[in-house]
């Protein structure tokens with residue numbers, strides 16, 4: 001049975017969004033699918049420009065068959081969905097989305113009846129002195145350069161931080177470098193070897209994924225890449241561009257010469273759209289983040305709004321596919337369409353079974369909770385507005401700011417182009433340290449439109465159109 005009132009829009013054509021679209025189509029519904037990228041696939045299965053001729057095996061390694069399966073699912077859906085690539089959703093409220101079409105730099109408004117937000121994640125950034133020097137990238141950025149354009153960020157690269165992406169990117173760089181003369185100068189992991197050992201029981205619940213991780217580390221060591229665990233990044237050095245990284249092993253400092261750095265501490269969910277839509281948020285201890293609440297099927301506190309994939313909590317690509325399908329089934333069921341209840345239950349069970357592994361990952365690559373204590377006052381935390389850790393601490397101390405939006409109002413932290421997407425995590429850690437509060441009690445930066453930078457004249461146009469509509473209907 002097809003519900004005639006369904007008018008679903010999916011934001012994001014990664015694993016979650018594509019499986020959601022496939023499920024809606026299988027039930028006779030034609031969704032709009034919007035994605036900021038030119039080609040669907042999301043982060044893990046990012047597709048290079050059409051004329052690039054690298055094989056799936058070269059691009060995605062052990063994930064090649066999954067990438068190919070997801071890409072061909074999307075390709076097979078084109079006739080049944082309204083696919084809108086190059087389309088950044090920069091605002092969402094009142095049943096409509098404001099969308100920037102990248103190539104033409106034009107904005108338009110798209111109505112929705114139901115919305116599945118599958119907007120994925122970005123790197124979780126904890127700055128280190130010198131991180132604003134040219135040549136310093138996030139791990140994800142370093143990987144995008146390689147996957148999308150076949151470029152590396154430098155010829156002698158340090159990869160630093162923690163999380164599974166650290167070793168994956170190191171492996172990909174070292175492997176690509178064997179042909180291109182690019183070297184991984186060092187892998188610097190803030191997690192200790194003991195953390196990884198302690199995580200083994202949880203990790204063993206997904207033995208094939210664990211095996212891949214161990215393979216990357218083993219391969220790196222076997223190919224002479226220096227891998228150091230339990231490190232504390234001290235600073236990135238350079239005049240006009242990075243030329244070394246200094247790190248500490250707790251006893252002494254070490255310097256590694258390099259011409260580029262990729263760094264990151266796992267991922268953070270892209271939650272701004274859920275925020276603009278009015279979804280209720282709660283502290284999620286495993287993710288160390290304030291996340292939009294959802295039930296096991298992906299329903300949020302706002303009727304008609306569903307979440308799936310990393311945008312609702314970092315769970316990885318397989319989970320994103322299952323969650324996308326599950327959210328679409330929930331949307332359909334909520335609007336009177338008969339769905340396969342057994343499949344819905346199976347998807348929920350698969351997602352639940354992934355939890356011990358996910359917890360294992362947190363144990364293997366723990367968030368460096370001492371980062372804020374070690375961050376010097378001169379460290380730039382918000383680079384859009386050039387706000388230092390010292391200024392944030394002074395605001396907490398002298399103006400009594402003990403909540404993130406108060407801190408933003410008084411210092412402008414998170415008020416620039418990134419809207420807190422890059423600096424928000426670090427600013428919250430500094431505020432928690434300065435006030436002596438647990439980080440879950442300092443709140444979160446509220447989302448503001450535009451959630452990503454758009455040309456200012458387009459925003460003015462959109463605001464003009466909105467006020468004209470309001471006058472017309474008054």
Ligand SMILES: Cc1cc2nc3c(=O)[nH]c(=O)nc-3n(C[C@H](O)[C@H](O)[C@H](O)COP(=O)(O)OP(=O)(O)OC[C@H]3O[C@@H](n4cnc5c(N)ncnc54)[C@H](O)[C@@H]3O)c2cc1C
Nearest residue numbers: 012014015016036042043044089120140309310316317320
């Ligand atoms: C940079 C990066 C690299 C990664 N690399 C790997 C890897 O190599 N291996 C691995 O196992 N995991 C990797 N991950 C994690 C993995 O990508 C995710 O677990 C998985 O892709 C989640 O799928 P998803 O559909 O939830 O989100 P994603 O795959 O992130 O897809 C989200 C999609 O939404 C689109 N989008 C976001 N916001 C908007 C908006 N406002 N308007 C329009 N479109 C929007 C994005 O363009 C993207 O295509 C990576 C994550 C990141 C951030």
